[in-house]
Amino acid sequence: MGLVLLVVIWLITFISAYFFIAKTWWLPTGASAAAAGIDHHFATTYLVMGIVFVAAQVSLGFFAWKYRDRASAPPARYMHGNNMLEIVWTVLTAILFIGLNLMSSSIWASERFRAAAPGATQVEVTGMQFQWYFRYPGPDGKFGATKPELIDASAGGESAIGLDTTDPASKDDVVTGTMVVPVNREVELILRAQDVIHSFFIPNMRFKQDAVPGLAIHMHFTPITIGEWEVTCAELCGLGHYKMHGMLRVVSQEEFDKWLAAREAEKQ
């Protein structure tokens, strides 16, 4: 029986470790400036934790076999344990966790605690059940006012976010269902939610941030690869949560200018 346990535990350990080593189910392509750093940290964490996991499971299997029940086995005796060993592994675990935290804090801070670059493309993101809307401030660089009483979700677009069209600053605001941004330029996001907490998630940008009702959360990232990337909601926000997704199109600066000008022209 001890041998069976050893084989089963080792098999589960090595087969599951194989999928991580072979990267069978791995992260999608990284397409933002911070992606390489995040992926590197992710891989480091997996490597360290993987070694601990394999070592622990291999020992478990080995001891299950070594102390199996057999005729010649000495009778079991009670022991309290080893205080020194407990202190050692608690301290080692603490060093590991605090160390990993410190290593990653600069990546975390780079998109959050530092303000966005002055020339960043500003996009206001509004999450609502079950759709993302994106707003650009237009040539004046100012977002027009929005009012809760003007919100009409069924009308979509500007009405869905309650844009006050009597505010002069709102005249050139562009509201879209697809997010379009120029490549290699920082994107400053202003995240809002209308009803419940949503989470704005772009896997390829390694970007995820909650959008909370009543808050305007500022964050930024820099897309470095042209392409179309999926935007999803990573917070279980209701029955339609599964279909709450959109598209991020990263294009050249010229294409972005043309696209924005065309949206402005549509408004007139």
Ligand SMILES: [Cu+2]
């Ligand atoms: Cu949602």
